[in-house]
Amino acid sequence: MEGMRIAVTGSTGLIGSALVRSLLADGHEVVRLVRQRSRTGPQADGTTGVGWNPQALQVDVAGLAGVEAVVHLAGAGIGERRWTAAYKEEIRSSRVLGTEAIAGALAGMKEPPRVLVNGSAVGYYGQTGARVIDEEAPLGDDFLAEVCAAWEAAARPAEEAGVRVAYARSGMVLSASGGAGARLFPLFRLGLGGRLGSGEQYWSVVSLADEVAALRFLIDTDGLSGPFNLTGPEPVTNRELTAVMGRVLGRPTPFPVPEFALKVALGEMAVEVAGSHRVVPRRLLEAGFTFRHPDAEAAVRAAL
Template identity: 60%
Template sequence: MERSRIAVAGASGLIGSALVRSLTADGHEVVRLVRREPRGADEVRWDPERGHVDAAGLTGCDVVVNLAGAGVGDRRWTPEYKRLLRDSRVLGTAALAEAAASLPRPPRVFVNGSAIGFYGDTGDRVVDEDAPPGDGFLSALCVEWEEAAAPVAEAGVRTVFLRTGLVVARGGGAWGRLFPLFRAGLGGRLGDGRQYWSYIALHDEVAAIRHLVDGDGLSGPFNLTAPQPLTNAEITEAMARVLHRPAVFAVPAPVLRAALGEMAGDVLGSQRVVPRRLLESGFRFAFPGIDEAIRAAG
C-alpha cells in the first residue's frame, strides 16, 4: 500500500494499538480518534455514544478503520453495560460512517469491526461468511453493528466487516486473562471443553486487516480466524504444552454461569468458524496453528 492517511477509531485497544504500530512503522500517517480534546494534528475528537465526530479532522483520509467498542468481557452484562456495549459500537459506527460519507472526497475504504459472535452458538457445525446470524445478544449486536455502516457503503465506499475471533495475545482480550492463569499452573478447560474456539494470532489479525485494506474489490464480511478451529480442551492442552505448566483444573459450567451471568453462554458456547473468504482472497497466515500462535504471543 502506498503511504496513506489512515484514521483509526479504537486506536488504544488491543488490536488498534497493534495496527497503529504496524502502519506507523511503514510510514503511514495515522490519525487517532480520541474522546478528549485533541493534542495534535494526528488526533480527531469524537464521542461515539453521542454520535459526534469532528468530520473536518477526517479530511484527506484514504482509509477509515473503526475498531472502537466497550470490552465485551470487561464486566458482567448488566442491562446498563449491555446498553454501553451496543451504543459504543452501533452509535459510534453510524456517526463515523456518516462523517466519512459526508466528506468532499470520501475515503476509498471503510473497515469496520465486528465479531464471530454474529453466528451465535454453532455447535459442531462449520460456518463461513455465508452463514446467517444466530440467536442471542451478541449476534443481534453484531448485526446492528454492521448495519450501522450503511451510510458510507451507500456513498459508494468499499466497506469491509472484520468478524474477528478470539485473539491470541498477552495484552488484552480473553487470552490476556488466560496467560497469567496458565503460567501460575491454574489453567484448565471451561465446562466440558468440547466447545469450539475460533482463534487468531494478533500478528495475523493485523496482517489480515492490512490485506483487506489493500485488496481492491474486497468488501463485505470476512472471518478473521485461523483456518482450523479447536475445542477448548485442545486449546487448554496446547497452552499447558507450550507454557510447560500443568492444566489440571476445570471450571464447571454451573460455576461459570454463577460468576459470569449471561456472558457465560458465550464462554461455554461453541463457534466453529472458518475464514473462507480471507483464504480465497490470497491471505496467508503466519501463525495458523495454536502452538505457534501461543508462542508468537509470548
C-alpha cells in the same frame, strides 16, 4: 503500498494499538479519533488526534480530509464486566452509535475515504456447535448476534455513499497483553489453567499479528467488501487449546472449571464462554491472505 493517511478508532485497545504500530512502522500517517480535547493535534508518537463524540454522533470531519482508509474498532469490551442490563446496552450502543457517527461522517464528505474496515465479530453467527461456519452462514439469535447485526447495519450510509466497506468479524485474538489471553496466560503460567465447562466448545482463535495483517489486507486489497471472518484457519476446542497452552508453557492443566461455576462467576456471559463457534476464514483465504500462525500452537507461541 505507498504511505497513506489512515484513520483508526479504538486506537488504544489491544488490536487498535497493534495496528497503529504496524502502520507507523511502514511509513503510513495515522489519524487517531479521540474523545479528549487534550489529545487532538500532533502527538509524540507521530500520530494526529482528531476529535469525535460517538454518543452524540459527532466527528471532526475537517480532520479527516485526505484520509484514504478508516478502520473502526471502537466499542465497550465484551469481557470486561458482568453483563448487567446496563452494560449490555453499553456494549450495543458503543458499537452502533460509533458506527453511525463514522458512516454518517464519511457519507457527508465531498471526497470520502475509499475504504472503511468496520469491526464486527464471529458472534454474528450465534452458537453454532461443531458445525464449520463461513461467511455464508446466517445470523444467529442471541445477544451478541443481535449486536453484530446492528453494528454492521449502521455502516450502510458509507456503502451507499460509494465507500468500499469490509466487515471484520474477529474471533478470539490471542495475546498475553490484552483480551482473553491477558486473563488466561497468568493462570496457565501458575499451573492453574484448565478446560472451561465441557471443553468441547470450539474457539476460533487468531494471533494478534495475523489479526493486524488481515485488517491491513482488507485496507490494501481493492474489491474486498462485505463480511470477512478474521479467525485462524483451524478452530480448536477449548480442551485442545488448554492442552496446547499447558504444553507450550510447560505447566499442568489440572483444574477444569465446571459450567455451573462459570454461570455463577460470569452470569449471562458464561453462555458465550461455554458456547461454540467453529468459524473459518473462507473469504480471506480465497482472496489470497496467508496466515503466519495458522494453528493454535503457533498462535499461542506468537502470543508469548
